[in-house]
Amino acid sequence: MSSLLEILSPMPIYSFLIIYYTNSFLRSGFMQKKEMVPQAFIRFFHAFPSGESFTLYLDEKPLAQDLLFEDFTHYFSLEPGTHTLELRHTHTHEMITTKKISVFNQKIYTCLIAPASFKLLTPICFFLEDIRRPLPDGHLVIRLGHFAATISRLELSLEEEKTLFRHISFGELSSYTAFPPGNYTLKLQEAATHTVLFTQSIKLKPYRFYSVYAVGQGTKDYPYLAILPLDGPSYL
Incomplete structure (x- = not known):
């Protein structure tokens, strides 16, 4: 059975050097090369x-x-x-x-x-x-894309009397706007008449990138919808 002295004895110096240079290699050139692909x-x-x-x-x-x-x-x-x-x-x-x-x-x-x-x-x-950009501390960013048929311009609000995006034309994608996290009622409406097309309760989390995509046709089979995916800059 090994003695306590043998168990506590240091590893040979060449073993230490191999481990040191291997770790240095992984931390520097090899890992950086992988990240730079x-x-x-x-x-x-x-x-x-x-x-x-x-x-x-x-x-x-x-x-x-x-x-x-x-x-x-x-x-x-x-x-x-x-x-x-x-x-x-x-x-x-x-x-x-x-x-x-x-x-x-x-x-x-x-x-x-x-x-x-x-x-x-x-x-x-x-x-x-899906543009990467700095996020304000404790905030998220959100934008609106208008791809809903038969509607010329749209507006989007997230709370009472708070219209985030106005007069977004079909095919247009707004810039990201910073907003505090929380629970909100999303409201999509036609810009010209202020007719409400879609509402939904949503929870927005901090340090996320969101896009609201307005889609649909305003028919029974394809009503107007607001699709809210998490964008790639949140996690890629």
Whole structure:
């Protein structure tokens, strides 16, 4: 059985040096190289009010498949550079539209499938950046994107008499606005008439990036909705 002296004796100096240099290697060059691998992120959102299923192809390879209305994907990693996005019908593989996109290192994007205009119900792809920015202490940031058919301009409020975004045009995505966390009533209304289109109770947490996407068509099958996903800068 080993004596107490043997148990407490220091490790040989060469073992210590191996451990030291291995740890230094992991902390410096190797780990930094891993962190510096060029990459960007993209997710997809089906915001076109119909029962059609869509599949997105990136550089002729299927990436997001069989998306239905209101479906969000997770973020996919992709290399910076120029890519070709193709929107196709899932079942017939028929091409609907194609779009060249420029992707930059460490940027985060959302590709949103929505009507081409508030009057024209033809699906196209909107390529949007989920912008990283500093957050005020204890606050969150929120923005509004208008992709609801048949409505020209929208407004959004989060509490009584507090309109955060005014006169947001179709296809427009506002800048992020800082806001304190808490429980709120989200109210979406038409800018011209102040007609309330959608209300919902929500809880907003600090140090988060949120987008409110106004979608729908104002019909029984596709009423106006406000979809509130957590944006990538919150966790990527």
